[in-house]
Amino acid sequence: MRRPESSTRRRFLGLAGSAAVIGAAPVVTLRPAAATPATLATAIRNVVGGAVVRTGKVKLDIPPLVENGNTVPMTVSVSSPMTPDDYVKSIHVFNEKNPQPNIGNFYLDTQAGRAQVSTRIRLADSQKIVAIAHLADGSFWSASVDVVVTLAACTEEVI
Amino acid sequence: MPSALINVPKRAKRGEIIEIKTLMSHIMETGYRHLASGEVVPRDIITSFTCRYNGAEIFRADLFPAIAANPFITFFTTATESGKFEFEWIGDSGFSETASASISVE
Numbered sequence: 045m046r047r048p049e050s051s052t053r054r055r056f057l058g059l060a061g062s063a064a065v066i067g068a069a070p071v072v073t074l075r076p077a078a079a080t081p082a083t084l085a086t087a088i089r090n091v092v093g094g095a096v097v098r099t100g101k102v103k104l105d106i107p108p109l110v111e112n113g114n115t116v117p118m119t120v121s122v123s124s125p126m127t128p129d130d131y132v133k134s135i136h137v138f139n140e141k142n143p144q145p146n147i148g149n150f151y152l153d154t155q156a157g158r159a160q161v162s163t164r165i166r167l168a169d170s171q172k173i174v175a176i177a178h179l180a181d182g183s184f185w186s187a188s189v190d191v192v193v194t195l196a197a198c199t200e201e202v203i
Numbered sequence: 204m205p206s207a208l209i210n211v212p213k214r215a216k217r218g219e220i221i222e223i224k225t226l227m228s229h230i231m232e233t234g235y236r237h238l239a240s241g242e243v244v245p246r247d248i249i250t251s252f253t254c255r256y257n258g259a260e261i262f263r264a265d266l267f268p269a270i271a272a273n274p275f276i277t278f279f280t281t282a283t284e285s286g287k288f289e290f291e292w293i294g295d296s297g298f299s300e301t302a303s304a305s306i307s308v309e
Contacts, residue, residue: 114271114272115271115272116271139269142268142269143233143235143268144267144268144269146265146267146269147267147269147270148264148265148266148267148269148270149264149265150262150263150264150278151262151263151264152261152262152278153260153261153262155261155280155281155283156261156262156278156279156280156281157220157221157279157280157281158220158279159279160278160279161264161276161277161278162275162276162277162278163270163271163274163275163276163277164270164271164274164275165269165270165271166233166268166269166270166271167269197271
């Protein structure tokens with residue numbers, strides 16, 4: 045009787061621990077390749093090409109625990125001076141387990157003033173969300189957040 | 204009947220950074236849901252959103268089925284001169300809607 049309970053708790057603690065490690069190591073962008081579905085990696089590669097994606101500069105605001113995956117508020121902000129030489133060209137948001145890896149692409153310009161975009165998204169499962177910013181100097185920066193979803197979206201039946 | 208909600212400040216100081224909020228009513232049918240009979244409900248989403256400020260494009264977004272119904276998008280821009288913001292949503296099966304808002308910059 046106690047076994048399943050302790051095993052889920054252990055798993056939870058393990059997850060929390062690995063999340064802390066990701067937060068602490070600035071070079072690690074994604075979890076180990078094996079844990080990342082290939083479609084997510086492909087979708088990211090389609091945007092960044094062969095460029096290196098570094099962690100940082102991007103802030104992805106999304107509730108860590110989502111009750112209804114049909115509408116999840118999300119804000120992506122990038123720390124950037126937004127001057128003609130140094131600005132955010134685009135922001136791309138990806139997911140790991142929805143039927144499609146893309147969520148949205150947002151293209152800004154120099155006069156945006158603040159590199160911040162908000163929208164509402166759908167999440168079909170508990171998963172990792174990745175936001176990538178493309179800066180004017182050609183560099184890519186990312187942030188990722190793990191989200192737990194109670195009620196899934198996208199694939200439910202129409203009544 | 205599609206309808207848009209736009210929130211743009213009526214007046215702003217020159218150089219001020221303003222927030223623009225937009226909402227377009229749309230089902231955003233993912234194309235991944237099916238009826239009880241097993242039939243797939245065809246995809247019907249908005250695929251593209253554009254905002255122009257006095258004719259020049261300042262913001263554009265590609266939307267995917269993972270965007271929730273009634274796409275709500277907010278972003279920022281710098282108020283440079285009085286004029287008009289034009290918004291355009293384009294989607295599946297010929298969906299196309301526009302809206303506009305004016306601003307006076309002092």
